[in-house]
Amino acid sequence: MANYNLHVNGKQIEVDVDEDTPLLWVLRDHLGLVGTKYACGIAQCGACTVHVNGEANFSCVKPISDVADEKITTIEGLSKDGDHPVQKAWDEVDVAQCGYCQAGQIMSAAALLKKNPKPSLDEIDEAMNKNICRCGTYHKIREAVAMAAKTK
């Protein structure tokens, strides 16, 4: 066990966990931030996507010891009231079916638009290809990312 001083969603939080604990499980089990999802645990599906210093990262394979000094943003901290342009587009386009993967999708899309505010459809596809949606909402995801890029 070791003590870590984390920067999550603009707050400093102390946790006492084993150093190999993935960020995902620290967020979910120790900080109660369950918006970040577990689905594969091996960096294949993107359901666990969070921002580490603004970049999209798979939190399921990020040991806590690697991110202790980094700025972490989760879906809960993406905006104050769900009003990030990507979140608003997700609501307006009505993207979700079951909704389980969508927090990860939104975090991937938000990271993409930060880096590339006006992505082409191919660039959207390329960036969002990391995230699996088992319900098959891909067309709506593409539409929502394009809408968020326009309104940003």
Added chain:
Amino acid sequence: MADITKTNRRDFLKIAATATGGLLIGFYWSSCDSPKVKVLSTEEVLSKAHNFNSFLSISPDGDIVIYSPNPELGQNIKTSFPMVVAEELDADWSKVRVLQAPLDTEKFDRQLTGGSGAMPHSWERLRKAGATAKYLLMAAAAQQLEVDQATLTVEKSVVTHKASGKKLSYGELVEVASTMEAPEEVLLKDPKDFTLIGTPVRNVDNKDIITGKPLFGLDFYREGMMHAMIQRPPFGKKIKSVDDSEARAVNGVTDVIQYDNFVAIVGHSTWPLIKAKRRLKVTYEAEGNVESTADHDRIMKELLESKEARTMRSDGDVEKAFASAAKVVTSEYQCPFLPHAPMEPMNFFAHVKGEEVELIGPTQTPDAARMQTAALLDIPKENVTVDITRLGGGFGRRLRADYVIDAVEVSRRINAPVKVTWTREDDMIGGAYRPAVRYRFSAALDEEGNMIGYKLRGVGLNAGNAVRQDNFPSGAVPNLLIENINYDSTVTTNAWRAPITNFLAYAEQSFLDEVALATDKDPVKFRLDLLEKAKSSPVGAVNYDVDRMIGVIKDAAERSNWGKDSNIKQGFSVYFSHRSYVAQVANIEMVNNQPVLKKIIASTDCGIVVNPTGANHQVRGGIVDGMGHAMFGNLVFEDGSPKQKNFDTYRLIRMKEVPDIDLNYIDSGFEPTGLGEPALPPTGGAIANAIFAATGKRLRSQPFIEQQEFSDLNLQMFRS
């Protein structure tokens, strides 16, 4: 036409809530024999712990609460059910709040998600509930305004008396409404007067989904609860020995328990359990058949030759027809076992407290969870409560309660509340798959190319009935024989989105394409000719509506410009399942001399479309699902266990692989007839037939990308 429909007064409860001044009109979603009238406070009714939940409430502020009884797994029921109530009620949708109801078999009917059946089953009773509540409110308004009820109109929760210009909102009327007598019969709207049904309404849980609120079973947490993971045996094996010393040594693990054929690891959080599971050493020995995919292939091929098969349907004299045929076409098609792989892995919370059990989690069948728990613990079913969380996908997997029982077994042994979580690997190797099936189709053709005989034999591994004997083309062929053989495998199976038809449709529609080509007929005309026969001179029982099937075929052909552009290679498919009809055309175009699947055009007849956004989701999602699994899905068994254990080796379809999808709905005027599943079955056939049209290669097994024909062509199937 507006329908007058009988109500049952005893279906309705009118409740005056005194404590807060709030007033509630309750109704049963199902009929109930004994009238019950209760006086409750708003808090009592809103409190989930209270045994009264099947209601719509209208507060004096005009806020409307509607409970949604069926589990929501992405099929949009939590949005579309209340829409139907609100439509007949003429409610202001912006003031409607929807809550998930817990399991209550007395109040709710068919509280499960499966078979695309919720909307067809509940359509009329939801409308009656809304219409009756509206009647009571209007009666209250008539009394209050001292006017004839017939002179009143309602729009968005406001009753208007036109002549005087007086208006009363529902909130102002609830108190008087609660004193009104429920009507003997109510007038339901003419569908052309619908103002909410047929308009795109956003998912009622959107806000919580996009902000990451705890909605799903895996998100459930309660102070003091333990976590557990379970090691399960390969199929056909039992535990020989367990060495848990290294697992127990993991920091955060509190216990390792062996029961039956399982080893449960218990701890305070999830990660230590994942670590401990990797350190757990369990050896197994054979207990039954320890099977591999090579065994499955051999068994299915052998059984296709068996002399014994169950006759599911026999019309005319099929042997005579084949003996006299000018031409016979025969083909075999096969599919592998598939996991459901919903994004949220299996999980459930259980707290066994002596003779009582509390269950919370994602389930498609809360009642099965309760009944199996009651049976296991030998307690009355009334002692088991089930709260339903949102489901992170289901696809049929959560129709099985095995993972609920996991939590019950652990909770009763550690005497504490516990949430059992399956890892992705547990989910992939833990069974309850779509069954592996092999089909042999034969068609007998006369000199003119008429299909005078048709034979289908299905062999399934734990598939039950692997055929659908009364589906098309039954009824259209004079001599027909449909047979089934089931093999009892040790590999467990379960309903998988559009059970059986998820593969049978592809096999049948590909085979019919082969037959059409053998007769030199256009595949669309070939199907339409058969349907004309089923209509004009049906042979035996026909369980599909010929005109509705013709309707979607013609619409899909027209909108896809079927056969009109020689640069576009097209494949056609049509299927009837779960009461609805879907035809699809797949378009393949040559890009840099490579065939690329550009577009799928779908025509759906599901009756009245309740929520267009939800409907588009189901059809588009069904197509993506059907395409992904036809292309990539494979589970290969070795020594009783699948080789694919996670998404690195088990490939799911991704963003870059989906083609454009063009949707249309036939306005057939029928009541809603099911949409969670029907769009999936036709997709594989449309794609396989388009690949044949483009390349001359016929894909007869799934997944496509692992077929020799596919790799020989080096097909670049995808858009980008």
